[in-house]
Amino acid sequence: MEAVATEAAMRRSGIIQRYRQWMPVTDATPVITLFEGDTPLIPAPALAAAIDSKLKIYLKYEGLNPTGSFKDRGMTMAISKAVEAGARAVICASTGNTAASAAAYSARAGIKCAVLLPAGEVALGKVSQSLMHGATVIAIDGNFDDALRLVREITDEYPIELVNSLNPYRIEGQKSGAFEICDALDGPPDFHCIPVGNAGNITAYWKGYTEYFNAGRIDRRPKMLGFQAAGSAPIVKGHPIENPETLATAIRIGNPASWKQAEAARDESGGMIDMVTDEEIVEAYKMLARLEGVFCEPASAASVAGLRKTAASGYFSEPATAVCILTGHGLKDPNRAVSCADPLVELPPDKGRILDLLGF
Numbered sequence: 023m024e025a026v027a028t029e030a031a032m033r034r035s036g037i038i039q040r041y042r043q044w045m046p047v048t049d050a051t052p053v054i055t056l057f058e059g060d061t062p063l064i065p066a067p068a069l070a071a072a073i074d075s076k077l078k079i080y081l082k083y084e085g086l087n088p089t090g091s092f093k094d095r096g097m098t099m100a101i102s103k104a105v106e107a108g109a110r111a112v113i114c115a116s117t118g119n120t121a122a123s124a125a126a127y128s129a130r131a132g133i134k135c136a137v138l139l140p141a142g143e144v145a146l147g148k149v150s151q152s153l154m155h156g157a158t159v160i161a162i163d164g165n166f167d168d169a170l171r172l173v174r175e176i177t178d179e180y181p182i183e184l185v186n187s188l189n190p191y192r193i194e195g196q197k198s199g200a201f202e203i204c205d206a207l208d209g210p211p212d213f214h215c216i217p218v219g220n221a222g223n224i225t226a227y228w229k230g231y232t233e234y235f236n237a238g239r240i241d242r243r244p245k246m247l248g249f250q251a252a253g254s255a256p257i258v259k260g261h262p263i264e265n266p267e268t269l270a271t272a273i274r275i276g277n278p279a280s281w282k283q284a285e286a287a288r289d290e291s292g293g294m295i296d297m298v299t300d301e302e303i304v305e306a307y308k309m310l311a312r313l314e315g316v317f318c319e320p321a322s323a324a325s326v327a328g329l330r331k332t333a334a335s336g337y338f339s340e341p342a343t344a345v346c347i348l349t350g351h352g353l354k355d356p357n358r359a360v361s362c363a364d365p366l367v368e369l370p371p372d373k374g375r376i377l378d379l380l381g382f
């Protein structure tokens with residue numbers, strides 16, 4: 023038993039150990055890890071049949087990271103470097119998942135963590151995580167963009183480390199997702215579909231693909247297809263959105279910090295950044311759960327909703343592989359799930375009534 027456990031522990035080493043040569047670490051860097059990364063790349067044949075049978079679709083299920091979102095890939099790097107630099111405290115603005123991740127990795131590192139959240143706009147699971155890990159959780163009467171402006175000002179003036187994706191170590195950690203996809207497929211996919219909020223993740227994936235390409239590990243790079251929510255689509259519309267709206271709260275961002283980098287990823291790859299409506303997001307959210315057994319949060323489903331919209335427009339003319347990044351776990355937002363799914367049935371403890379309902 024012992025030998026098996028050790029072997030398993032070695033395989034699941036976290037992204038800094040696994041991709042050490044690609045990460046900005048030295049022997050002096052304390053590695054703060056919860057064994058993030060190494061998430062499954064799940065083939066989705068039923069989804070492909072429903073969307074476009076020319077496509078081979080894979081789901082990169084980032085909900086299986088330690089705190090339930092891809093943010094852990096960046097946070098292991100950001101917190102490790104903060105501790106290396108002697109920081110005693112970190113802060114972030116968040117739609118919820120960055121906060122949950124920062125809170126967990128700070129707890130692991132034994133440093134303080136403060137998070138600024140837009141009041142009333144953060145999914146229940148995410149708030150519960152930040153509180154449980156002992157972060158100072160501050161809900162502000164404003165949106166994510168207001169919160170980010172405040173933490174930028176605070177970290178400019180005071181000795182507290184910013185761990186939003188403006189922190190370059192976040193991007194460095196998150197690029198590991200691209201390495202994992204190429205390693206798993208033994209090459210790059212043709213298309214990379216991803217939700218776009220603050221635009222750190224599309225930036226990170228493009229950096230990862232580009233580093234593998236420049237090192238000769240892959241011979242081409244995928245086209246990057248990014249998707250914003252229609253009510254929060256500043257990059258698509260070409261201007262900041264004052265009051266962004268969408269039920270996909272993780273991408274409810276009106277002025278993305280990595281706007282320019284997202285456009286560069288789009289243009290250098292020959293891809294595009296488009297938008298999907300909340301209705302399209304909810305349809306994809308339900309299709310993923312019902313056709314493939316994969317439960318993600320609404321923002322994550324924007325990648326699949328976008329692929330579906332793009333396929334319907336006749337974009338794909340020949341067989342191709344598409345990877346959709348499912349950025350966070352469905353259990354993050356149980357209220358949304360319950361309100362979107364068919365209602366449960368209440369019955370008295372009566373066998374006849376139950377059999378009736380089941381059609382026997």
Ligand SMILES: *Cc1c(COP(=O)(O)O)cnc(C)c1O
Nearest residue numbers: 119219220221222223272349350
């Ligand atoms: C943070 C987040 C996003 C958006 O990622 P960006 O890097 O801000 O573009 C999408 N989905 C989920 C679940 C997230 O937590």
